[in-house]
């Protein structure tokens with residue numbers, strides 16, 4: 001499969017359409033980057049396509065709205081940009097046989113937590129893969145904010161092209177997502193199976209701050225999020241990404257509010 005860009009207004013959409021479930025900051029941000037890169041997107045949320053009119057209008061003619069089921073039925077690669085706590089609401093049957101890109105991060109709150117993640121027995125994406133047992137889950141887009149996704153893209157070969165990590169248990173699916181990242185303007189670094197995705201999760205050097213520079217010290221979690229959302233993107237090379245991933249030590253899982 002190849003990610004063909006839509007410069008000629010192609011109608012053969014099967015290999016150039018990204019499905020998106022969840023249209024918050026990440027889903028809408030990746031949709032923006034994808035249409036700007038010449039791909040098609042089909043977007044969906046929890047409330048129905050009729051609530052996405054404004055987003056689709058802002059994305060232009062390469063975008064349309066659908067239900068999550070229709071997204072799963074009509075596209076082969078689907079970004080599931082929903083809160084991690086909602087991952088079990090993703091339909092295993094609808095998504096069977098598909099590549100599901102998982103940008104979800106474990107957000108630990110007093111009301112909701114997962115003991116197997118707190119004990120570092122599993123990664124959040126291993127749980128997603130267990131739930132979506134008939135899909136090929138690839139973790140990507142979890143470590144960068146949408147503002148930086150829409151600033152740091154570059155043509156292939158540019159000296160300051162940014163690299164993004166990906167993890168997955170199905171090498172051919174990893175390759176497919178790497179090709180998508182390339183079409184969106186990023187190098188991809190395949191860091192292997194989902195079991196190792198703690199290397200790029202919240203709390204590690206590769207999570208968010210690698211793409212915005214060091215935040216001021218002593219920020220509250222809300223202030224940290226605001227800083228990341230507002231900070232200009234800082235390019236990260238593939239070599240530096242690999243160096244940081246190799247040096248990372250496993251700490252407590254999740255982003256703590």
Ligand SMILES: NC(=O)c1ccc[n+]([C@@H]2O[C@H](COP(=O)([O-])OP(=O)(O)OC[C@H]3O[C@@H](n4cnc5c(N)ncnc54)[C@H](OP(=O)(O)O)[C@@H]3O)[C@@H](O)[C@H]2O)c1
Nearest residue numbers: 022023024025026045046047081082083084089104105142
């Ligand atoms: N925000 C960031 O900077 C960032 C960066 C990297 C990774 N992430 C991770 O990426 C994921 C998305 O983050 P976000 O900030 O974009 O979230 P968000 O702004 O809260 O948006 C979540 C989206 O998911 C949709 N949704 C929730 N449950 C659903 C369901 N059962 N079926 C279909 N759609 C559903 C919501 O639909 P409605 O619009 O209808 O409510 C909404 O569009 C999270 O897991 C987060 O940890 C976030």
